[in-house]
Amino acid sequence: MKVLLLLVTLAVFTSAQKDTIVQLFEWNWDSIGRECIKVLGPLGYGYAQETIQGAAWWTSYQPVSYTVNNKRGSRDQFKKMVADCNGAGxxxxVDAVMNHMTGGSGTGVDGHGFTHYSYPGTYSNLDFHYCGSNGNNINNYKNKTEVWTCQLSGLADLATxxxxxxxxxxxxxxxxxxxGVAGFRLDAAKHMDPQNIKAIVGKLTTSPFLTQEVIYGYGEGVQPYMYTDIGNVMVFQGSRDLKRMFESDGIANLVRGNGWGQSWGNGYLPSDKANVFVVDHDTERDGSTISYxxxxxxxxxxxxxxxxxDYSTPTVYSGYNFDDFNAGPPGGDHVQDVQCGNGWRCDHRQIPIANMVAFHNAVQGTPISNVVTMGDQALAFGRGEKGFVIINNQDQPWKAQFKTSLPAGTYCDVVHSKNPSNKACSGPTYVVDGSGLFTAAINSRDALAIYEQSASPAPPTTETEEPTTSTTSTDTTVPTTTGTHDDLVEVNFKLVKEDTAEGQTVYITGDSPAVGNWDVNHSPALQNNGSNVWVLSARFKPGRILQYKYFTRYASGGLDWEKRSNRLLKMPSSGSIDEEDQYVN
Structure with a gap:
């Protein structure tokens, strides 16, 4: 038996927002259940895809019965996994193989004996197609009847x-x-007449979610579009084109014209009927797509x-290391509980991929905007007012100022942060100003992504003290280190920052034009005296309470706020004051 699992998580977003599939290739039931609760739900994945048994991976695609007992677990373990996952939202x-059975004879994992055309208690030799040509195997893919009624690689073709x-x-x-299963991925759907699929699914009392494996081939008699009125269809041509763009033709082509998707022609489908992916278990072995x-x-x-x-439902592939084409998962016949790094790749957990799932969820329904390209191998684009991404596939860094439609704020680069929230961002942050502009330097073969949920206003405050006058400044002055005005108070800021490093500059900002009015792109830099001391003088209205904070900029364009609430400074009625602060990391 062969079953592929897909998991839909509803913990934070609606099901329409959380549509990302992760293919957990060859994982067992217990491992999927744990992953569902601990990883997939929190990261925002929509579905997970899984296979069953076999020392060689392809034996997972040759069912011998429909009992849910196999080397991935028992029926009870399967039921527990479904219950655990459903309980966690x-x-x-499940991906079912309905087109065929096996290509030989033997005994199945559940103890059932079988021959090529006999599966006791399930099928007899009367339940298969015998097309009568080429050993009953497909010979001419331009003939759709042959594709639907002859054997695929010698596998007994069910008379569907x-x-x-x-x-x-x-x-x-x-x-x-x-x-408790919610729907199905139909393996080898291309080899079943779509009318037969409709008849099978039509007998169910509840309409399931469906996605179908229909591989595009130029000039063939069976084409992906024939299946779109049944459910989603996997777009293999999209995977092939991604490989071509990243490895030769240039990724800038993906955003030129109408952009990557249905407008690219043969093999592509309307976005709401398509399922796109970088690689799957077949293509990582035949070399037709990008792989690990x-x-x-x-x-x-x-x-x-x-x-x-913004094209279609995406699938992330997460497999295991292999050198032999036929190699099964770690443990071979006895599939072990998954331990990431012990042969299992767990790519869906890797920061650049895992955090982009939340990005995908957050920007759904927004248009592509603010497209920029640099040569053929670098691109940037926005997703309306929700997000912005930059991909540099060049051999050299790309530094530029980028125009976005994002609200002003400080954003965490989720491609490089273990936590995609600005509140706990472990990677670089970028400040988008009131005009939607920010500057970034992206390393060679690297990316940057910021989105609304990773942003926080610049900067937040937790202070509750009320000023004696309005906290909205009416200052119209700018910072200065020389001269005085009779009606202004001069503040001489002295900041000690113990870990000052080359390429860093410290700035001050706050609720006065004298320090940028919280706009980090118009805030003044402090002067470094050559050690860990930074200084600046600025003038403010007497008697007011200034809210302010320090931040550090890096040569790359990234920004880090000091780790504390906003500072408060009460101005005297006249004269000048010295204010000494310690930077909080």
Missing amino acids: VKIL DTSYVQGRLSSYLADLMSM KSNNNAFNLAHVFLLAY
Whole structure:
């Protein structure tokens, strides 16, 4: 038996927002259940995709019965996984192989004996197609009848046009749904007449979610568009084109003209009917797409693009290390509990990919905007007022000022931060000014992504003390280090910052034009005296209370606020004062 699992999480977003699929290739039931609760839900993944048993990975795609007992776990373990995930707000989708059975004979994992065309208690030799040519195998892919009724690589082709087979397959799906499964991915759907798929699914009392494996081939008799009125369809041409753009033609082409998607022609589908991906278990082995073995960080960068762009439902692939084409998962016949790093790659947990899932969820429904390209191998684009992404696939850094439609604020670069929230950002931060502008330097073969949920106003305050006069300044002065005015108080700021490093500059900002009015792009820099001391003089209205804060800029364009609430300073009625502060890291 072969089953592929898909998990829908609803913990934070609606199901329409959380549509990202993660293919957890060859994981067992217990590991999926734990991952669902501890990782997939919190990260915002929408679905997870899984396979069953077999020392060689492809044996997972040759079912011998429809009992949910296999080397990924027992029926009870499967039911527990579904219950655990549903209890955590995670729905399960199962990928069923309905086109065929096996290509030989033997004994299944659950103890059932079988031969090529006989599966006792399930199918007899009367339940298969025998097309009568080329050993009953497909020979001419331009002939759709042959594709639908002849064998795929010698695998016994089920007669899905007969009432018994349709009923048996429908009862199989219904059994899974009775355990809480929400829908299905249909493996090898290309080799089934779409009318037969409709008949099978039509017998179910509840309409499931469907996505279908229909591989595009130029000039072939069966095309992906034939299946769009049944459900979503996987866009293999999109994966091939991503490889071509990242490795040769240039990723800038992905955002030129109408952009990557249905307008690219053959093999593409309307966005609401498509399922796109960088790589899957087949294509990482045949070399037709980018994989974890690709050079120049292409695997991560392609996933950043996939999750940032606005075309269709995305799938993230997470497999295991392999050198042999036939290699099964770590543990072989006895699939072990997954331990990331112990042969299992767990790419869906990697920061550049994992955090982009939340980006994808946050920007859904927004248009592509503010497109910028640099040559053929660098691009940047916004997602309306929600997010902005930059991908540099060049051999040299890309430094520029970028125009966005984002609200003014401080944003965490989620490609480089373990926590995508500005409140706990462990990576660089960038300040978008009131005009939507920010400056960034992106390293070679790297990316940057900021979005609304990773931002906080610049900067927040937790102070509750009320000033004796309005906190809205009416100052019209600018900072100065010389001269005085009779009606202004001069403040001589002296800041000690113990960890000052080369390339850093310290700034001050606050609720006065004299210190930038909280606009970090118009705030004054302090002067460094050559050690850890920074100084600045500025003038303010007498008697007012100044709210202010220090921040550090880096040569790359990134920004870090000191880790404390806003500072308060009461101005005297006249004269000047010296204010000494210690920078808080």
